[in-house]
Amino acid sequence: MPALQKQGPTSGFTLTEVPLPTVAKSDVLIRIEKTGVCGTDVHIYQWDEWASRRVHPPLVIGHEFMGIVEEVGEAVENFKPGDRVSGEGHIGCGHCYFCRTGQGHICRQVQIIGVDRSGCFARFMTMQHGNVWKLKPEIPSDVAAIFDPYGNAMHTVMAQAVAGKSVTIMGAGAIGLIACKIAEAAGALSVSAVEPNPRKRQLAIDYGASAVFDPTQAGWKDQFLAATPEHVGVDVVLEMSGSAPGIRSAFEIVRPGGEVALLGIPSGDVGLNLSEAIIFKAVTVRGINGRLMFETWYQCERFLLDHKLDLMPLITHRFPFHQYKEAFEVLERGEGVKVILDWTQA
Amino acid sequence: MPALQKQGPTSGFTLTEVPLPTVAKSDVLIRIEKTGVCGTDVHIYQWDEWASRRVHPPLVIGHEFMGIVEEVGEAVENFKPGDRVSGEGHIGCGHCYFCRTGQGHICRQVQIIGVDRSGCFARFMTMQHGNVWKLKPEIPSDVAAIFDPYGNAMHTVMAQAVAGKSVTIMGAGAIGLIACKIAEAAGALSVSAVEPNPRKRQLAIDYGASAVFDPTQAGWKDQFLAATPEHVGVDVVLEMSGSAPGIRSAFEIVRPGGEVALLGIPSGDVGLNLSEAIIFKAVTVRGINGRLMFETWYQCERFLLDHKLDLMPLITHRFPFHQYKEAFEVLERGEGVKVILDWTQA
Amino acid sequence: MPALQKQGPTSGFTLTEVPLPTVAKSDVLIRIEKTGVCGTDVHIYQWDEWASRRVHPPLVIGHEFMGIVEEVGEAVENFKPGDRVSGEGHIGCGHCYFCRTGQGHICRQVQIIGVDRSGCFARFMTMQHGNVWKLKPEIPSDVAAIFDPYGNAMHTVMAQAVAGKSVTIMGAGAIGLIACKIAEAAGALSVSAVEPNPRKRQLAIDYGASAVFDPTQAGWKDQFLAATPEHVGVDVVLEMSGSAPGIRSAFEIVRPGGEVALLGIPSGDVGLNLSEAIIFKAVTVRGINGRLMFETWYQCERFLLDHKLDLMPLITHRFPFHQYKEAFEVLERGEGVKVILDWTQA
Amino acid sequence: MPALQKQGPTSGFTLTEVPLPTVAKSDVLIRIEKTGVCGTDVHIYQWDEWASRRVHPPLVIGHEFMGIVEEVGEAVENFKPGDRVSGEGHIGCGHCYFCRTGQGHICRQVQIIGVDRSGCFARFMTMQHGNVWKLKPEIPSDVAAIFDPYGNAMHTVMAQAVAGKSVTIMGAGAIGLIACKIAEAAGALSVSAVEPNPRKRQLAIDYGASAVFDPTQAGWKDQFLAATPEHVGVDVVLEMSGSAPGIRSAFEIVRPGGEVALLGIPSGDVGLNLSEAIIFKAVTVRGINGRLMFETWYQCERFLLDHKLDLMPLITHRFPFHQYKEAFEVLERGEGVKVILDWTQA
8 A cells, every 4th residue: 555654764755555554353444535744744754853763764654634444353343344533643552540541642651653653644554443533424524634633732722721711822833723713612711822933923813813922022021911911921821832932931921820731842951940930820730742532532523513613724735645745845834734635635 | 025137138137126016907916926937037047049139138037926916906806815826927918819819829919927028036926817817726836836837738738639649748848747747647648758868758757758768869760660550650749849850850750640749949940851741741730839828727727626637746846035046056957847936935 | 878678578669768878997888870680689579488588677678789989998998989899799707717718608607788788779888898899990880780690600600611511501581691691601512591481592592592492392301412412411501590390400401420500599399319310420510609709700800801791782671770660570570681770870 | 150140020039050151352251259249239139119120130140249360352452361350340332422531330321230231140250351450469359349339439439529628428338338438548537427227337436437426316417517617517428328318418417618429329309408408508419320430440449559448347248159148138137248259168
């Protein structure tokens, strides 16, 4: 079958033929239709320092997908060929404390598809049935293909109550923009965004932010605080920039007693004045990754079924799979929000 | 009246005469009986960098106390002369969001007695009636004098559920030792302590820790983790050392999905690998200071009334007030846990 | 001064002259401008069984109000003549566990203005300063006059997370209709209403309900359940009818693991099959009354300041105070939602 | 194989031969060693009204057990013959919202072993591997056999925070007595019990209750309230009597703002004055059944491994399986707390 593979420790991917995966007893074989391209994929494409440490070529890449069940293992009862599905890409061991209490995303043996094991940028992929998610007919396939980052954003927003709270997104990339829309739908009083890139600031406004701030402008924090009730800061900050300045700023603009969710992944140590940032202000900080299994998936589904938000505007580009290079170039140039690679397009 | 005063920007205190404070309409005048000496007082005594930045002499020091109501302002209805009282030393503005929702300890105008305004190391002190706490007769005066650090420890322990959880205290100073006892009383499965000082490690064992670790020993973290279920780490870490290595270790020994409460106050920035420390592990971090007003005070009272813990063994030294120098020397030598300065002793 | 008084144990009120209240040291004297008429006032007007048991004439009635500070007691520092204010009508003792932990509404000595002590249907009213609420200039006076029922609705909605949840209101009276709007603003996936009165069902639709059900129609519950995901029921029910059939239905339409908030006050015992209603379904039930002091007040303010909802459409009638009889007749005929009695209108 | 079977709609059980169950792909075949006898089994034995409505003979009874894995289906990877196991007797569908979010105990298709499908009072039983629980070697087999009621008690106690709270158990049967011990271990300030049977009251004292009350004595509620702080009632009531008077009393003795967990199953409607019982007091009520899957199981394991409680004293009788009649007679006479039926005893 055709698949997009990292073949060695250099930049780029290769669209090549790989063997069709075998279907174990508890596996579902999925004919991939649409996939989303994530910043992580771009890192692996570029073969940066993180990728060279974590990824072991040759490896089929990709973790955002939807497709059609082609075949099921003999112990699989709840899926059948023809089912439209997406799936959770964090594969836990299934037997530990974390896996048995809905926290498989932090299982100590977790493997992520397209990073630690074979991924979804292929014509077919197998996945253990417990990780497969049956799609309701109302969910558009393009949106189904990006449940993974949509779920990251949902998990981050829902990690604390945002109803009746002011919320700020640090970093208006794809997940930040999705989070803007979710936070608004989840009852935030207001959603603002802090983002150095002017095009992304405009997107944040287009996607629902009531105010945007440019962190490269001197004095932006004073302006930010002045706009909050009693000038004490914002109730909730969702940190999605992963940059050291972004993280430090998050703690400066959050109010005493406020909450910070950290999703963006900084490289290396970040120096924090913990006394001022967290302790004296009695701030609560939550580390976020992946998605709750499967509370987050149900939330993602229901926000869509009840028309609380529309993710289609965030899908800015679609390419047939063989044009994968163009997809990565669009992302490298910072032009796209969500880019879809599609096996069903010629 | 006599009072222990910081008279200028140098080390030491002076036992001197100061004017009796005037009693405003909403104030309670308290004849101080017993006071506790805090590490903060030692910093002010020594006039370290923090003290020289924060404290403006001349100032009467001290924030841990109990005493007897001497007189009340004309608008005070719930106290009368003769009442035995302690009091919350964080004086909020009384009118802001924080003050009106039980979070006066993080009021933006909060003033701490003995640090920002006149304190309790004096024969008399005034306090607005809303901050005064009437003592039940069952509470021993020595214990009543240390409700402030007891409340710090209670607030830290109760900031997350510890029932059915394993708990580790980083730093076995007075508050850490009190927290050991509270955590055990609050249903922790086990309480361990990490402390470099061998005498304090012994105290931790005496006061209920089931295991102690010496962070100066190579390999202690591996031993620590090996002793936790499935070797994933401890459920809850209460950081009370305020040291950068202690804080970094806290995040290495907490389990995925675990919780860290930060009470110890580091000076300067602390470098943290946030990706490993908090994000990938989905850790929750809570900054703690002061005491909830007044949920924490009720908890402190009830643990004592119901005999869930006994703080008397933690009070290692008692001095009449004029021997204050000996009290500070005991603390500077690291000999005492809680030291009481007493106006009622000759 | 003129005041609307219950003069004896019979139906009706009398607009009469009463003495101006004296201003105690901690009191604020408020010149009342606008007041809201509550169903409770109608009960007292009609002198039903509840009223005759609870209310002791002669008494000035009324608990929903806004006005202008006329004078302050000598110990009051945070209000001054001319301030625009509303106020919390549950007057706690101020010193008990409940009062000191933000739960003054369930203080054992709580007195409600216009029910247990003199109320706001008068030209002037005194209130202890701790209960007075300063109004931001952006809050319209008509809306400020109904912070009491608005706060009931807010407290009920915010007693559990509704973001990402389906919500049903039992009983579309004034508070139920306000709750519809709040639930939607707080991120509910959908809000439906169950209400026998066709005019109120229409109002529910006008005020944001996505579906309404007539509980007098056979089979409505089956239709209701069929409209929920997997037909298991709704996530959250806000019971505001106070009727036995409404309460029983609430537990039949809530999903397993769902939540029911009880605000409506039934008279007499209600028979419940607790095994089916609560235990086997693992339902959580919360009793609600009053407003959190003062978390709820801040929430009410912020939803308005951030334009998350508009209560003006719910104010259907306004009368000058001397036309109070017409106000009560409108409510007795079930025509109005919120009716304002106004001292500033001639 | 031998099994204890309900053979028809009359009282009694029959120890008879039944076919060995077949082992499906995802099943584990367990050689049962020890089983616990539950009040539910007694109801089925006696063939009361509930049993005749719910149970369809012929059926092998029993749901409390431990045993040894004899054989595993071909898709089972995490168990092997010889493993010592217990198991969760609520068998969910595995695919619905509840099953995928740790709430399989309230799955709409849940089947309970020994009630809805074949149970554990047999030499062998099959169970889908996801419900099987591997036992640590430190857990005694007798205790492993009663993880089901132990888990009921744990789930009830841990459904709300009890650390620093006063707790009362209504009904000191086996689960109530286990809950006494758990509540104490989980940090309750005090645990009291309300129980009409004098022998059970004595057991409650033996197992850790600090006070017991006889609800058949006039005035007991006044005495109860007088013993609580400020006479307002207890913080948490765990209702395990399932009797209408017990449930009504629970709401009379709980404090304003307190919490009631309902585990005991009343038959028929219970009349409650909801206004006084729940609404005005702002009480939170939680319906409890089964065990969280599998958070509760981990809690049960850890309390034992960390020696927080000892359940052995609660196991008052042990019989070889062929003496099952004596076991039921002991329970019918109200003599036993937990009674073990053992296949390994001759």
